[in-house]
Amino acid sequence: MIRSRPLLIAAVTSLLLAGCGSSGGTAAQQPGKTELKLYNDKGAWSKYFDEMGALSKQQIGLSMKSVGYTDEPTYQAFIKASFRTDVKPDLFTWTTGGRLAEIVAQKQVAETTAIWQEAIKNGDLSADLAPYYTIGGKQYCVPLNAAYWGMFYNKKVFDEHGLKPPATWDELIQIADTLKKEGVPAFYHTSVLFAFVWFEQLLAGTDPDLYDRLSTGQAKYTDPGVVEVMKRWKSMIDAGYFNNPGDKTDPGDVLKTGKAAMVSFGTWFNTSMTQRGMKAGTDYGFFVIPNVNASLPKTSMIFESGPLCSLAKAPDPEASMKYLQWWVGAGAQEKWATARGDVSANPKVAVADQAIAEVGKAAGSGEYRLVNRYFEATPPPVLAAALDGFSGFVAKPDTYEKVLAGIQAAADEYWSTHKQGN
Secondary structure, eight states: OOOOHHHHHHTTTOTTOOSOOOOOOOOOOOSOOSEEEEEESOGGGHHHHHHHHHHHHHHHSOEEEEEEOSOHHHHHHHHHHHTTSSOOOSEEEOOSTHHHHHHHHTTOBOBOHHHHHHHHHHTSSOTTTGGGGEETTEEBSEEEEEEEEEEEEEHHHHHHTTOOOOSSHHHHHHHHHHHHHTTOOOBOOOSSTTTTHHHHHHHHHHOHHHHHHHHTTSSOTTSHHHHHHHHHHHHHHHTTOBOOTTOOSOHHHHHHHTSSSEEEEEGGGHHHHHHTTOOBTTTEEEEOOOOSSTTSSSOEEEEEEEEEEOBTTOSSHHHHHHHHHHHTSHHHHHHHHHHHTOOOSSTTOOOSSHHHHHHHHHHHTTOSEEEEOHHHHSOHHHHHHHHHHHHHHHHOGGGHHHHHHHHHHHHHHHHTSSOTTO
16 A cells, blocks of 8 residues: 555554544643643553553642544644644653754744753763754753664464574574465565664664765765665565565554564564563564674664653643653653553663563663664655655565655755755
8 A cells, every 4th residue: 555645744653553532622721730631642552641640640749631642644733733822732742853853943842951951960861862852952852752673573473483583684584584485474564654664774784874874964865875775675575574565454463463473663562562462571572683784883773762742832831841850750750661561761760571671771781873763863854755655665666766766856855955964
């Protein structure tokens, strides 16, 4: 299934959201609130948000109610409309990178520099995370979550075929070949929301410096190194390693049922497994994806952090700031991470899932080369073209040269009016 560019960029982050539709906002209220509304595009997480609201009421006397959207275009429209109307959220989720910079430039987001300075001093946030939230030398928002990308795999499928997590890229391909011979698709991919996943993984694992230059306009999508990555991706599709990209089955169900043996996502995908009654270490596992280029000094790991924000003109700015300050503390983050089975942006918080805990610890200690997720690293207009192009490519791999040319055309237009390297 191939979507047009406007529909595709509008659909970002909606694939994994389920249930819990949303209502509209409420009119701005006077200061002195005792309950805040957190508008978000993560409807599937409403249960966890509600648990956090109950905890915050207990700990700081300020409760929080989740208003979860499952339709991304509607969510974005509401947040942007709130800039111009009296219907404003107390708190809202967004993304880092170009989309955050855009609304900060419009002076719509509350600055959180003081919260960051105190949290870093107290050890509740890492200074290494601050650049993702820094615009013009100041911080905005706080981490809603932090996630490291790797490979979730169905342990029963692996055990059935005598497989174990790979240590090298060649071993990963050998696993894919073995599964193919047994009629099992090795990898999940999609033609919609996360069509960029394998592009970012292959490029970061081949030449992370090129990946970084590409995101800042210092390299082109038509450069030989990028073309070679697309050829490798095409060869994997041609080899039959992937499931049908047009399959609309939720990736959590794909992994649980074994329709594909492996799914590459951030550690937040752990929540999808636990929601389905699957047990880490028994039903599924997680491993770091080896570099394609074995000579790289460090294994490249895709990293993302989603922000929790307050408007500059929030209904009750003091209450919103109080909540954000509480959110990054160890007490709140232990509950948040434990409930979802994911890593926390707070280094003090332990993670129950051993495999994910080890990855988080290693990533925090500098063992891996962290690479900003493509969705955040790429300027929004270029991302729109890329999502459109990659979605077409997974259905028609022979079009890779045309796809790259189309993305580069969007990049040329964007960088003609923006400073490269920023």
